[in-house]
Amino acid sequence: MTAIIDYDAGNIRSVEKALRFLGEETCLTRDREKILAADRVILPGVGAFGDAMEKIKNFALEEVIHEAVGEGLPFLGICLGLQLLFERSEECPAAEGLGILKGDILRLPDKEGLKIPQIGWNSLKYPNEGRLFEGIPEDSYVYFVHSYYLKAEDESIVTATADYSTEIHASVEKGNVFACQFHPEKSSKTGLALLNNFVGIQKGGK
Numbered sequence: 001m002t003a004i005i006d007y008d009a010g011n012i013r014s015v016e017k018a019l020r021f022l023g024e025e026t027c028l029t030r031d032r033e034k035i036l037a038a039d040r041v042i043l044p045g046v047g048a049f050g051d052a053m054e055k056i057k058n059f060a061l062e063e064v065i066h067e068a069v070g071e072g073l074p075f076l077g078i079c080l081g082l083q084l085l086f087e088r089s090e091e092c093p094a095a096e097g098l099g100i101l102k103g104d105i106l107r108l109p110d111k112e113g114l115k116i117p118q119i120g121w122n123s124l125k126y127p128n129e130g131r132l133f134e135g136i137p138e139d140s141y142v143y144f145v146h147s148y149y150l151k152a153e154d155e156s157i158v159t160a161t162a163d164y165s166t167e168i169h170a171s172v173e174k175g176n177v178f179a180c181q182f183h184p185e186k187s188s189k190t191g192l193a194l195l196n197n198f199v200g201i202q203k204g205g206k
Contacts, residue, residue, distance in 0.1 A: 001024075001025045001026070001027055001037075001038050001039050002019055002024055002025070002026050002027070002038060002039065002040050002041070002042060002199065003026075003027045003029055003034060003035045003037075003038035003040070003041045003042070004016055004019075004026055004027065004028045004029070004041075004042045004044060005029070005030065005035065005041065005042065005043050005044075005061060005065070006028050006029055006030045007030060007045070007052065007055045007056050007059050007061055008055055009044065009045035009046065009047055009052055009055070009080065010045065010046040010047055011044050011045060011046045011078070011079065011183070011185075012028065012044050012045075014183075014185045014186065015042060015044045015078065015185045016028055017185070018184070018185035018191070018192060018195055019195060019199070021192070022192060022195060022196050022199060024199050030059045030061055032060075032064045032067075035064050035068055036064065036067060036068060036071065036073075038068075038073065039073070039074075039202070039203065040073055040074040040075070040076070040198065040199070040201065040203075041065075041068050041073050041074070041075045041076070042075075042076045042077075042078065042081070042198075043065065043075070043076070043077045043078070043081035043084065043085070044077075044078045044079065044080075044081050044185075045078065045079060045080035045081045045084070046079055046080055046145065047080055048091060048092065049080070049083055049084065049089040049091045049092045049095055049097070049105065049148070050089075050091065050092030050094070050095040052080055052084055053084065053092075053095045053096065053097060053098075054095070056084070056098075062098065065098060065100075066098070066100070069100055069176065069177055071203075072175075072176050072203050072204050073176060073203055074176050074178070074198065074201040074202070074203065075176060075177050075178065076178045076179065076180070076198050077177075077178070077179035077180070078179070078180055078183060078184065078185070079145070079146065079180070079181060079182070079183055081179065082150060082172070082179035082180060082181050083097070083105045083148060083150065083181075084097050084098055085097065085098050085100045085101045085177065085179055086098070086099070086100075086101050086102065086103050086104070086105055086150065087099045087102065087103075088104070088105065089105035089148060090104075090105060090106050090107050090148065091105065091107070091147075091148050100177060101152070101157070101172065101174060101177065101179070102152070102153040102154065103150055103151055103152035103153045103154075103169070104150070104151045104153075105148050105149070105150055106148060106149060106150075106151055107147060107148055107149075108146070108147055108148065108149055108164065108165050108166065108168075109165050109166055110165070111165035114164065114165050116147050116165075117145060117146055117147040118144050118145070118146055118147075118164045119144070119145050120143070120144065121141045121142065121143055121144075122141065122142065122144055122162045122163070122164060122170075122182070123139045123140065123141050123162065124138065124139065124140055124141075124142060124160040124161065124162055124170060124171075125138060125139070125160065125161045125162070126138050126159060126160055126161075127155070127158055127159070127160075127161055128156060128157075128158060128159050128173075129159065130159025130160065130171060130173045130178075131173060131178075131197060131201060132159065132171060132173065132178055132180070132194050132197050132198055133159060133160060133171075133194065133197070134197055135193060135197070136190055136193050136194060136197075140190045141187070141190065142162075142170075142180075142182040142183070142184065142187040142190055142191060143182055143183050143186040143187045143188075143191070144162070144164070144170075144181065144182045144183070145183065146181060149164075149166070149168040149169070149181060150168070150169040150170075150172070150181060151169060152169045152172055154174075155169075157172045157173060157174045158171070158172055159171045159172060159173045160180075162181075162182075168181060169181070170182055176201075176203070176204075178198065178201075180194070
């Protein structure tokens, strides 16, 4: 069973729908016991970094997220969920992120001919091996909606990159923590394959 953390962020239902399509039992919750009893956890989301962190704190979810990660539950952040796993964002410098991973969340630089936010499909390169991408060919296309991007401090955790006015660290993996800047639940067969790979990851191993 996969627990999807409910903190009143957008895009939660589409993640739930994609997992159910794959036959995975889901639980949309902010209940500590249900989150820790799950086989794996997803932190989805679209929206603003500062507002999202405020909601996470108001719903007393910050501690349980750290606890779930600390207990080794496979944990996936999607889009804003990826950004929240890091320490801070240029979008709201006063807000502290979860600080589970290290790196900077930066605004996409302006570039002639490109619109910000990036909305649409982009291809991926794989600088390092990642369990989420097993069986998914390099240069596969996935769907992005974002104005801010990750530059991870440790590039060895970066499992996918994309190019849009700069190099975007599009996916990371460190131990039991996974994250994608793009939306696998909106990325057709490629995204479903990625989610299916995540569902297959067990606590403490592959």
